[in-house]
Amino acid sequence: MQNIEVAWIFVELADLLELKGEDFFKIRAYRRAARAIANLDTPLEELKQRGLVGKIPGIGKAIEAKIKEIIETGKLSKHQELLREIPPGVLEIKKLPGIGPNRARILHRELGVTGLDELAQAAKERRVRVLKGFSAKMEWEILNGIGMMRNRHDRVLLSVARELAEELTEFIKILPGVRQVAVAGSTRRWKETVGDLDLVIAAEEAEALLNALATHPRVKEIIDRQEKRLRVYTWWGLAVDFQVVPPGEFLYCLHRSTGSKGHYQRLQEIAEEQGLQLNHHGMGKQGEAPILLNTEEEIYSSLGMNYVAPELRENQREVEAALKGDLPQLIQVGDIRGDLHIHTTWSDSAMDLQEVVKRCREKGYSYAAITDHSQSLKIANGLDCHRLEQQHRMIEEMNREFDDFTLLTGVEMDILPNGDLDYPDEILEPMDVVIASVHTGFKQNRRDMTRRICRAMENEHVDMIAHMTGRLLGRRGPYELDVEALLEMAAKTATVLEINASPDRLDLSDRHAKAAKEAGAKLCINTDAHDLRRLDEMVYGVAQARRAWLTPEDVINTLEIEKLREVLR
DNA sequence: GCCGTTTTCGGCCCGACTGTTTTCAGTCG
Numbered sequence: 001m002q003n004i005e006v007a008w009i010f011v012e013l014a015d016l017l018e019l020k021g022e023d024f025f026k027i028r029a030y031r032r033a034a035r036a037i038a039n040l041d042t043p044l045e046e047l048k049q050r051g052l053v054g055k056i057p058g059i060g061k062a063i064e065a066k067i068k069e070i071i072e073t074g075k076l077s078k079h080q081e082l083l084r085e086i087p088p089g090v091l092e093i094k095k096l097p098g099i100g101p102n103r104a105r106i107l108h109r110e111l112g113v114t115g116l117d118e119l120a121q122a123a124k125e126r127r128v129r130v131l132k133g134f135s136a137k138m139e140w141e142i143l144n145g146i147g148m149m150r151n152r153h154d155r156v157l158l159s160v161a162r163e164l165a166e167e168l169t170e171f172i173k174i175l176p177g178v179r180q181v182a183v184a185g186s187t188r189r190w191k192e193t194v195g196d197l198d199l200v201i202a203a204e205e206a207e208a209l210l211n212a213l214a215t216h217p218r219v220k221e222i223i224d225r226q227e228k229r230l231r232v233y234t235w236w237g238l239a240v241d242f243q244v245v246p247p248g249e250f251l252y253c254l255h256r257s258t259g260s261k262g263h264y265q266r267l268q269e270i271a272e273e274q275g276l277q278l279n280h281h282g283m284g285k286q287g288e289a290p291i292l293l294n295t296e297e298e299i300y301s302s303l304g305m306n307y308v309a310p311e312l313r314e315n316q317r318e319v320e321a322a323l324k325g326d327l328p329q330l331i332q333v334g335d336i337r338g339d340l341h342i343h344t345t346w347s348d349s350a351m352d353l354q355e356v357v358k359r360c361r362e363k364g365y366s367y368a369a370i371t372d373h374s375q376s377l378k379i380a381n382g383l384d385c386h387r388l389e390q391q392h393r394m395i396e397e398m399n400r401e402f403d404d405f406t407l408l409t410g411v412e413m414d415i416l417p418n419g420d421l422d423y424p425d426e427i428l429e430p431m432d433v434v435i436a437s438v439h440t441g442f443k444q445n446r447r448d449m450t451r452r453i454c455r456a457m458e459n460e461h462v463d464m465i466a467h468m469t470g471r472l473l474g475r476r477g478p479y480e481l482d483v484e485a486l487l488e489m490a491a492k493t494a495t496v497l498e499i500n501a502s503p504d505r506l507d508l509s510d511r512h513a514k515a516a517k518e519a520g521a522k523l524c525i526n527t528d529a530h531d532l533r534r535l536d537e538m539v540y541g542v543a544q545a546r547r548a549w550l551t552p553e554d555v556i557n558t559l560e561i562e563k564l565r566e567v568l569r
Numbered sequence: 570g571c572c573g574t575t576t577t578c579g580g581c582c583c584g585a586c587t588g589t590t591t592t593c594a595g596t597c598g
Contacts, residue, residue: 025581029570060571098587100596132590348582378583379598417585439598440585 003040004163005235006070009079010034010063015091016082018101019108032058037067039350039531045071089115096145098138106131120146154195156238157473159503159540161187161194164218164236168199175212177203179247184257189310190543192506193473196231196239198257202250213242249281255296256280262315263308270303270319278303311546328551333542335552337559338367339535340433341412341466341498341526346391347372348380350531353398353407359532361405367561369408369433370395374422376414377439383411385427392431406561408432412466412528417441419455421462428461433568435498437466438479446480453486457495463568464496464524467507475504483512484519491520496556496567499525499548501541502534513548522567524556 014030036058037044047053048071054064070076086108092115094104110131113119120143122128128139165183172181178201182188185198203209210230214222223239224231230242245253256264256279271278275285282290283299293299297307305322309330312318321327342356343349351359353370360368372391373382383391392409399407410433414422417440421428428434436456444452456462468486469478490497497516500507505528508516516523525541527534545555552558556567 023570026570028581032571058571062570098596102595133588133595135588137588376584377598381582442598443586 001045001071001074002167003037003044006044006067007034007038009070009076010037010066012091013076013079013082015094015101016079016086019086019090019094019105020082021101021105029058030063033063035350035531039533041533087114089113089118092116092149093119096142096149098141098145103133106133116146116149154239155193155474156236157503158187158190158192158194158506159537160236161197161238164234164238164240165197165199168197168216168218168240171216172199172201172209172213175209177205177209179203180250182250182254184254185241185259188258189260189313190540190547192503192509192544194238196241198241199243200250200254200257201242201244202247203244204246206244209244210242245280251293251296251299252278252282253280255299258310258313260314263313263319266315266319267299267303270305270323274303276303309546311543312549314547328549330546331542331550331552331555331558333539335555335558336365336525336538336542337561338365338369338408338557338564339527339529339538340369340408340410340464340524340557341371341435341500341528342368342535343372343412343528343530344370346370346387347377347382348530351529353394355532356535357398357402357405357407359535363535363538366404367406367408367564369410371410371412371433371435373439374411374413376416376422380439382414382422385423388423388427410434412437413462414439415452415456417444417452419452421456421459425459425461428459431461432565433463434461435464435466436462437468438470442470442476442479444480446482449479450482450485453481454489457486457489457493462495464498465490466498466526466528467500467505468497469507469509469512471505471507471509473504473506478507484515487512487516487519487521490516494522496522496524499523499541499544499555501525501527501537501539501544503537503540506540506544508544508548510544510547513545513550517548517550517554522556523550523554526557 010030011034014027017027036056044067048068053059053067066076090104090108093099093107094101107113107119111122111127113122123139123143128134128142129136165187169181169183172178180202182200184200187194187197206228213230218234218236219232220235221233223233228244231239233239268278276283277286283302284290291302300307306325306327308318308322339360344356345352356368373380375382375384388411395407395409409431411431412435415436415438416422421436453465469481471478497508499513513523525538525545527537529535556564
């Protein structure tokens with residue numbers, strides 16, 4: 001059992017207890033423990049053997065015992081008990097916008113609804129509006145919310161798909177008869193959310209292989225089974241498609257399954273124009289033996305074009321660019337020299353300054369910026385001017401110890417609802433990196449919100465706007481914004497725009513990041529990490545940048561420190 | 570349920586917004 005799955009049990013336990021109206025602090029303790037577990041570098045099982053589980057901050061005797069139970073039996077009796085008492089559908093109801101634990105409880109108790117379908121039915125019959133604490137408007141919002149949930153229900157975050165893909169490919173590799181295995185589809189193209197996971201396996205024999213996969217512990221149910229294909233639904237909420245292909249056709253099958261459909265069809269057209277045929281069996285002249293190829297690069301070069309990286313295969317004129325030799329030299333993870341948006345224990349993060357420095361140096365960075373929250377964000381323990389100056393003095397002192405690494409001073413400053421900034425200019429002036437971002441008043445109208453961010457860009461000390469549209473994938477849409485106007489303003493004021501690498505944000509989107517470059521703005525890829533593990537999410541931001549056709553020159557945190565300082569100045 | 574260089578008990582991040590139960594409970598970040 002993976003740590004993340006243990007963490008999920010505690011998250012769900014907390015949700016269930018919340019629905020029962022349990023003590024707030026107990027619930028928070030479970031959530032904290034879940035977060036701590038999810039962020040561990042070492043498997044819990046190993047920690048348990050070494051007797052270290054109780055040493056994890058946030059985990060005491062009671063939760064330690066529960067972790068032991070989970071590792072030994074695969075489940076938690078208290079959790080199972082609550083699941084018998086509260087239908088899992090009620091947890092779904094609690095996820096609706098505007099519905100918290102209390103309203104979900106009322107809906108369950110008063111109307112007897114056990115899930116979204118029954119709730120939708122009740123709302124249509126106008127049985128919700130008459131309940132205490134509800135109204136006609138809320139009834140309408142509930143129906144809206146259910147519609148939204150259904151639309152996204154079958155997609156998961158890219159990071160979930162990639163983690164599952166890694167685990168499954170490791171498992172498949174050691175099965176007898178397997179020559180090669182690779183992830184295809186939108187997961188390979190690093191699309192921000194994934195509908196189903198495609199795995200292509202090269203092997204002569206399929207039956208025993210698919211049997212083994214059908215009984216894998218991640219599999220919840222089998223959706224479809226054919227001779228060479230297996231489609232399953234996993235406990236992670238993601239469907240997986242296993243495809244067994246002859247070793248000689250692996251390359252072509254992987255290429256086709258990677259897609260996108262539009263991109264592949266475009267390639268088939270190009271092939272046809274050249275008298276060739278391209279399909280999952282191979283490529284060659286009609287009626288003749290296929291051309292022998294070993295790599296995807298060779299498929300593209302045989303068609304007389306540059307290699308198109310999976311991230312670009314979206315039928316957005318990449319084929320035309322490749323034919324002309326006009327594709328950009330895409331940015332790579334190794335080009336990144338530092339992370340410019342990191343939180344510490346000074347505000348709401350789990351890592352202290354020393355830990356950040358250690359991990360960033362291990363990652364080979366030559367700089368990092370500490371950008372904690374600003375004073376008005378009380379819930380995140382935002383820094384007032386005094387604490388901010390204290391922190392910056394400490395950073396300056398730390399910097400004396402390094403000759404090959406620079407810790408930059410900075411802040412992630414709130415743009416207040418009226419457009420004012422959270423610190424006066426004289427506080428911002430000496431800082432290395434001033435990030436401005438929105439954390440409150442999300443429901444402003446398009447004109448006000450656009451003007452609000454524009455004003456921040458106009459301040460000469462603001463270097464960067466973080467997670468500009470505010471979206472949380474699968475949970476919250478972007479705020480109302482005139483993105484085009486903002487991209488232009490960013491270019492005009494030389495304000496850098498962040499690509500937030502966190503898999504639940506990826507904000508700017510690929511489309512917006514591409515438009516930002518075209519508008520003449522510079523970008524920066526940051527993790528916005530609040531704990532050590534999430535410093536590793538840079539790879540998602542870089543993939544997003546690649547999907548936006550960005551080169552190292554478009555991204556400021558590829559620069560050497562001296563050049564970077566010039567840009568920030 | 571966790572935690573302790575004041576405390577082994579009694580604390581445990583705060584404040585804005587919303588709808589309408591016109592005085593606050595519920596939700597959210």
